[in-house]
Amino acid sequence: MPESATAQSSTPAAARCAGLTKSFGKVTAVNGLDLEVRLGECFGLLGPNGAGKTTTIEILEGLTAPTGGSVEVLGRRWGAGHDRELRQRIAVQLQETQLAEKLTVLETVQLFRSFYQHGRSADEVIRLVQLEEKLSARVGKLSGGQKQRLAVACALVSDPELLFLDEPTTGLDPQARLQLWEVIEQFRKGGGTILLTTHYMEEAARLCDRVAIMDHGKMIALGTPAELIAALGADQIVEFRVAGSLAAQGLSQLPGVRRVITRDGTYALTVTEIGEALPALLSELARQEATLVTLTTHQATLEDVFVSLTGRMLRDA
Amino acid sequence: MPDHETKALPNDGATSSGGKQQNRSSSRQLSSHPLVQLTITRLREFTREPEAMFWVFIFPVLLACALGIAFRNTGPEKIRVGIEDDGRNRSAVAAVAASLGRSADLTPVVLDPVAAARALRTGNVALIVRQAGNEAADPKGPESGNQSQASSTDPQHVYRFDPTRPESRLARLAVDDAFRRAQGHTDEVKARDETVTEPGARYIDFLIPGLMGLNLMGSGMWGIGFGIVSARGRKLLKRFAATPMRRSHYLLAFMLSRLVFLALEVAALVGFARLAFGVVVHGSHVHLAVCALAGALSFSGLGLLVASRTRTIEGVSGLMNFVLLPMWLLSGTFFSAARFPAVLQPFIKALPLTALNDSFRAVINEGLSVSTQWPQILILLLWGLISFLIALKIFRWQ
Numbered sequence: 039m040p041e042s043a044t045a046q047s048s049t050p051a052a053a054r055c056a057g058l059t060k061s062f063g064k065v066t067a068v069n070g071l072d073l074e075v076r077l078g079e080c081f082g083l084l085g086p087n088g089a090g091k092t093t094t095i096e097i098l099e100g101l102t103a104p105t106g107g108s109v110e111v112l113g114r115r116w117g118a119g120h121d122r123e124l125r126q127r128i129a130v131q132l133q134e135t136q137l138a139e140k141l142t143v144l145e146t147v148q149l150f151r152s153f154y155q156h157g158r159s160a161d162e163v164i165r166l167v168q169l170e171e172k173l174s175a176r177v178g179k180l181s182g183g184q185k186q187r188l189a190v191a192c193a194l195v196s197d198p199e200l201l202f203l204d205e206p207t208t209g210l211d212p213q214a215r216l217q218l219w220e221v222i223e224q225f226r227k228g229g230g231t232i233l234l235t236t237h238y239m240e241e242a243a244r245l246c247d248r249v250a251i252m253d254h255g256k257m258i259a260l261g262t263p264a265e266l267i268a269a270l271g272a273d274q275i276v277e278f279r280v281a282g283s284l285a286a287q288g289l290s291q292l293p294g295v296r297r298v299i300t301r302d303g304t305y306a307l308t309v310t311e312i313g314e315a316l317p318a319l320l321s322e323l324a325r326q327e328a329t330l331v332t333l334t335t336h337q338a339t340l341e342d343v344f345v346s347l348t349g350r351m352l353r354d355a
Numbered sequence: 356m357p358d359h360e361t362k363a364l365p366n367d368g369a370t371s372s373g374g375k376q377q378n379r380s381s382s383r384q385l386s387s388h389p390l391v392q393l394t395i396t397r398l399r400e401f402t403r404e405p406e407a408m409f410w411v412f413i414f415p416v417l418l419a420c421a422l423g424i425a426f427r428n429t430g431p432e433k434i435r436v437g438i439e440d441d442g443r444n445r446s447a448v449a450a451v452a453a454s455l456g457r458s459a460d461l462t463p464v465v466l467d468p469v470a471a472a473r474a475l476r477t478g479n480v481a482l483i484v485r486q487a488g489n490e491a492a493d494p495k496g497p498e499s500g501n502q503s504q505a506s507s508t509d510p511q512h513v514y515r516f517d518p519t520r521p522e523s524r525l526a527r528l529a530v531d532d533a534f535r536r537a538q539g540h541t542d543e544v545k546a547r548d549e550t551v552t553e554p555g556a557r558y559i560d561f562l563i564p565g566l567m568g569l570n571l572m573g574s575g576m577w578g579i580g581f582g583i584v585s586a587r588g589r590k591l592l593k594r595f596a597a598t599p600m601r602r603s604h605y606l607l608a609f610m611l612s613r614l615v616f617l618a619l620e621v622a623a624l625v626g627f628a629r630l631a632f633g634v635v636v637h638g639s640h641v642h643l644a645v646c647a648l649a650g651a652l653s654f655s656g657l658g659l660l661v662a663s664r665t666r667t668i669e670g671v672s673g674l675m676n677f678v679l680l681p682m683w684l685l686s687g688t689f690f691s692a693a694r695f696p697a698v699l700q701p702f703i704k705a706l707p708l709t710a711l712n713d714s715f716r717a718v719i720n721e722g723l724s725v726s727t728q729w730p731q732i733l734i735l736l737l738w739g740l741i742s743f744l745i746a747l748k749i750f751r752w753q
Contacts, residue, residue, distance in 0.1 A: 130594075130597040132593060138591065141396065145399065149396050
């Protein structure tokens, strides 16, 4: 944990938890998690399905009681008599909420607006999420991306200090995802704090100032996306498949290769100097008389960070 | 529905949140009060669901219509009586048919033994008259049924009937009377009939208040139960729980929206019964409204309680039927609850539907003031209040 709670503990945190655990029967969903979300940042919880992201965010939202550990949101604890005041200042978007299909977009946002003492007008947030053309359309008639933007509008209508987003773009097409990212970035520019969960590395890389990578209820890495990628000690990933077998030991000895991961017949090399490593790889393959089937190279991403930490891919872990 | 939400009052005063004080729109007008918004939401959701509208407004009227026609007063109802004809004594059968046909209370039908037995079993006839000495023709043998003899010494006829059916006992008396008149007997006791057929004392007059009660119970409990359980299933309750919305507001909105529909439901049935069957509200309409209000509060409270923890529509349906069934059976909607055993009466009286039906009948049929019905109103309000408080306590938001 390079910089989580060390020097920053004196500044007020938007959300903080320490030693957080949550068990459902015999299953431990969250296992001793320490986390601090700073005011004004966009903090991402990145991890595969079942890593404990949703449980963690719902505990921070005050919807689920933790089994152990401490939680603090905007300097308050849940269940200490300030819950309604706290709920005035935060806003959430849940993963599986289906808003009432018979209401229109405007009616839905107005309903949520009525719960808050302060906030923006319904029209304003609808414009913000670019649904003004759908103002009087029934929720049931919206596309998946529009529904998701409406869910975010219902959260933004309170003009919250802290916004929780649980997998906001899961299941959306690339364009819908891009539109939602712009909404989130705009909120962030306006001084808002965001805690979001995602299993899309590109989402975390684009939106988040800092990312915590979670797996099996634990945090396995924390830092800015650039730091996490830099910690791989590599800037390129070379992935290839061959027909027939290959002695993998030889690969890690090649110049410029930091690490070799084998998964389902695909070899992934973490590489510092692609110009040195690639010719060396090709001649090694020729020496072993292996026939290359596919070969791709890409800049190292958070996905590669996860793979190097767990040996598994984010999406199918 | 355009709203006036955005007309912000710029200085709303006390803003206690410790964060950003943008205070763009602090309007606390009535239309943006959460309770008003939640109630309007309920009304919108309901009125945009055509099926729900049908079951709440159209179905009860259709039911009243069907029952009203089935039990309409078309002069005194004649009792159908079967005359068994085994083909051996045609003239005797014809004589019996002629004697019974002269009675104002009977409709005789001549049937072969098998058809007669079936007609009695299915309630198509109330009683069967058989020539004495025809026992061999009885398809089930002489031991199988209740047999009464017209004369203890020398039976001419056998009456075959089920004595637990009031109509059959009535038929027996009428048949007996018809035979004695055919033999020249007259009334031993002179009496004059005075028939009662004016509106207010007919079966439909008894039925309509019961149907109103039944409808208030059904629409209240199902309307609320399904609304809440489906919102829970769609995680909408969890989303609301994440807002500062007062939980009591959410539940109260269900009760308030019920009250709006209540007026329409009651008016639909009262108006229809008046037009179609001439059923008159003898008491005050205001008093009727008070009873209806107490009933609606009672059943919406119960509906909230039934829906307070269930996650699935299947689950809430079962629970709902469990709660409704005793009241369907016992609360005197289709026949008087006074016919149940005395030991059950305190329990039956404590049921909210009984209280509602009784108070409706007191106001509609008897023209009594609602103040005479305070025990019933109290029962209704207690059911509603206690259910609401328990529901609020045990309500599952996720």
